[in-house]
Amino acid sequence: MRFIRAAKKIDLKPYMSTKEMKRTYHLLKPYILKHKKAYISLFLLMVIDISLILAFAWFIGQLTDAAVHRDFDRLKGLLFIGVGLTATSITTNFMDTYLETIAVNAVKKDLNLDLYQHILLLPGNHVSNLHSGELLSHFTNEIHNVDGIVGRGLINLIRYPVISIASFIYLVQISWKLSLLSLLVVPVAIIGGAVFGLLLRNNSRLIHKLISSINKSLNDTFHGFVVIRSFTLEKLFFTKYDRMNQDLYSLELKDAKLRGWFYAGGEAVGATAYLVSFIVGAYFVSGNVITIGALLSFITLVGRMVNPLTGLAGQWASYQRALSAIERIINLLDKPRDSKELPSFAPTPLLHNRIQFHDITFSYDGQKNVFEHFHLQIPKGQVVAFVGPSGAGKSTLFNLLQGFYRCQSGSIRIDDTSVEDITLSELRNSIAYVPQETFLFSGTIRDNLMLARPGISEAEMINASRSANIHEFITALPKGYDTEIGERGVKLSGGQRQRISIARAILKDAPILLLDEATSALDSETEFLVKDALDQLMKNRTTLIIAHRISTIQHADVIVVLDQGKIVQMGKHHELIHEKGLYSELNKTRVPNQSSAANPLAVNA
Numbered sequence: 222m223r224f225i226r227a228a229k230k231i232d233l234k235p236y237m238s239t240k241e242m243k244r245t246y247h248l249l250k251p252y253i254l255k256h257k258k259a260y261i262s263l264f265l266l267m268v269i270d271i272s273l274i275l276a277f278a279w280f281i282g283q284l285t286d287a288a289v290h291r292d293f294d295r296l297k298g299l300l301f302i303g304v305g306l307t308a309t310s311i312t313t314n315f316m317d318t319y320l321e322t323i324a325v326n327a328v329k330k331d332l333n334l335d336l337y338q339h340i341l342l343l344p345g346n347h348v349s350n351l352h353s354g355e356l357l358s359h360f361t362n363e364i365h366n367v368d369g370i371v372g373r374g375l376i377n378l379i380r381y382p383v384i385s386i387a388s389f390i391y392l393v394q395i396s397w398k399l400s401l402l403s404l405l406v407v408p409v410a411i412i413g414g415a416v417f418g419l420l421l422r423n424n425s426r427l428i429h430k431l432i433s434s435i436n437k438s439l440n441d442t443f444h445g446f447v448v449i450r451s452f453t454l455e456k457l458f459f460t461k462y463d464r465m466n467q468d469l470y471s472l473e474l475k476d477a478k479l480r481g482w483f484y485a486g487g488e489a490v491g492a493t494a495y496l497v498s499f500i501v502g503a504y505f506v507s508g509n510v511i512t513i514g515a516l517l518s519f520i521t522l523v524g525r526m527v528n529p530l531t532g533l534a535g536q537w538a539s540y541q542r543a544l545s546a547i548e549r550i551i552n553l554l555d556k557p558r559d560s561k562e563l564p565s566f567a568p569t570p571l572l573h574n575r576i577q578f579h580d581i582t583f584s585y586d587g588q589k590n591v592f593e594h595f596h597l598q599i600p601k602g603q604v605v606a607f608v609g610p611s612g613a614g615k616s617t618l619f620n621l622l623q624g625f626y627r628c629q630s631g632s633i634r635i636d637d638t639s640v641e642d643i644t645l646s647e648l649r650n651s652i653a654y655v656p657q658e659t660f661l662f663s664g665t666i667r668d669n670l671m672l673a674r675p676g677i678s679e680a681e682m683i684n685a686s687r688s689a690n691i692h693e694f695i696t697a698l699p700k701g702y703d704t705e706i707g708e709r710g711v712k713l714s715g716g717q718r719q720r721i722s723i724a725r726a727i728l729k730d731a732p733i734l735l736l737d738e739a740t741s742a743l744d745s746e747t748e749f750l751v752k753d754a755l756d757q758l759m760k761n762r763t764t765l766i767i768a769h770r771i772s773t774i775q776h777a778d779v780i781v782v783l784d785q786g787k788i789v790q791m792g793k794h795h796e797l798i799h800e801k802g803l804y805s806e807l808n809k810t811r812v813p814n815q816s817s818a819a820n821p822l823a824v825n826a
């Protein structure tokens with residue numbers, strides 16, 4: 222109930238604005254136009270459908286009058302017309318259902334794909350503000366609500382008023398007095414529909430928001446199983462989930478009540494119009510003002526005139542529900558992308574000279590600078606290690622070099638070309654990155670290795686695995702390289718995952734290598750073996766390393782000591798160790814009586 226209470230404060234003003242409607246149709250227009258054939262056909266079917274409605278009303282009137290006058294020849298002729306009308310109606314219904322499916326699902330399919338592509342291309346600063354649970358709910362919940370806006374939903378916005386107007390014109394032909402009477406219910410139907418539509422939209426907006434929160438919570442639960450169990454958070458999480466579910470149930474009930482009242486109101490308006498027309502019409506028949514056939518035509522059409530008005534209001538209700546869903550998608554689609562095209566494998570430009578961080582100033586949030594006028598040059602082929610306390614900016618340098626974030630000023634250059642001037646495909650294919658936290662995709666070990674680049678041969682894969690000291694482990698598994706490793710590689714140890722990640726980087730064969738704590742999950746023996754592989758891998762490349770362990774950096778060509786985004790020391794291990802400064806401080810905090818090879822730089826750990 223907490224969610225509902227907080228939500229009650231929501232201002233109703235935004236729901237009255239037409240700006241969001243315009244934004245929504247602006248977003249949907251290209252998708253609708255792409256499938257214009259289906260929409261044009263639906264429109265033509267609509268015209269046929271309206272003609273059929275009028276024709277049936279005429280048919281009933283004619284049939285009744287022919288029966289009253291015992292005109293059997295006319296009855297026979299009408300029978301054929303009736304069969305023809307029914308056959309046309311069945312065919313158009315089938316076509317309508319089929320085309321409606323195309324018009325709705327094709328738009329949803331395209332929107333789905335574009336949304337996915339958009340998320341893949343969002344820059345790092347937007348991605349870090351997104352929650353995967355919320356993103357999932359865009360695909361699993363919100364996108365399905367566009368039904369209310371596209372397809373028949375859209376056609377009905379034209380269809381309903383046209384049916385009402387056409388029926389009304391026909392009604393006037395039968396009896397203008399009766400027609401004026403039936404007009405009295407029109408304002409009631411329209412005002413009622415508009416009010417309920419607004420209430421429904423407010424409620425729907427809350428439902429979408431809550432479904433998104435539920436998805437977030439589920440995502441956190443499934444990713445945080447270990448923490449939940451070790452901190453005995455099960456009851457806490459369950460209670461929170463229970464409360465959200467209860468809130469969702471209450472909101473759905475409210476939605477059902479609103480809809481129920483709304484449809485009941487619509488029925489009442491329709492029934493009133495029907496009854497009043499019937500009673501007054503019967504009075505007209507007894508006075509010979511109209512025939513029985515004309516009365517039957519009239520009451521058939523009166524429903525056709527009033528129902529679209531309540532239907533239009535009903536359409537307005539689903540439209541509001543759809544609008545509240547789609548505005549969440551639009552907010553995401555409005556965010557600028559990193560590039561227009563999806564990065565993919567591209568031939569790697571070789572690094573001929575150097576990497577430069579030239580006078581860069583960068584902040585994640587636009588307020589606190591991580592780097593200010595930062596300079597650093599890394600000549601080709603060097604191994605440069607970065608050390609420094611937590612939060613010094615080491616990972617940020619890697620993020621910037623890979624183009625995950627853009628600097629506010631200054632430039633990062635590879636061979637004197639700014640990374641902003643080369644495509645993301647070229648940039649990222651020039652870099653092999655072994656991250657601090659290894660991410661493996663669900664699937665087999667082979668799948669995870671082969672994605673390093675296209676065209677990897679079996680022999681290359683095995684050689685890379687050998688170099689990363691993981692081949693023996695893999696071949697000892699019952700299915701070898703074809704072993705399924707579970708979601709995110711849960712069936713492997715941290716060290717095994719990290720060695721697969723190293724093998725993947727070896728296979729990528731890029732001129733620049735980024736190792737972010739690449740050996741942190743390895744025991745000292747395995748680390749020794751992998752270090753050998755990494756040394757081989759680094760030979761013809763320019764390598765940037767972030768490491769906690771001295772063993773990984775003591776042979777680096779340069780060690781860059783960072784503190785709060787500034788270079789405070791630079792040099793080789795044997796020089797820095799004797800210098801007074803942060804590096805020797807970090808070194809002093811090593812645990813005594815351990816070999817330096819296995820020791821972490823404690824401040825950074």
Ligand SMILES: Nc1ncnc2c1ncn2[C@@H]1O[C@H](COP(=O)(O)OP(=O)(O)OP(=O)(O)O)[C@@H](O)[C@H]1O
Nearest residue numbers: 349585586591610611612613614615616617618825
């Ligand atoms: N996505 C982000 N959004 C906002 N701020 C961030 C983000 N990532 C890092 N920061 C901030 O930027 C600063 C530098 O972080 P960075 O991760 O580069 O440090 P680091 O030296 O790699 O630290 P560690 O050794 O702990 O990984 C920190 O103050 C951190 O809080």
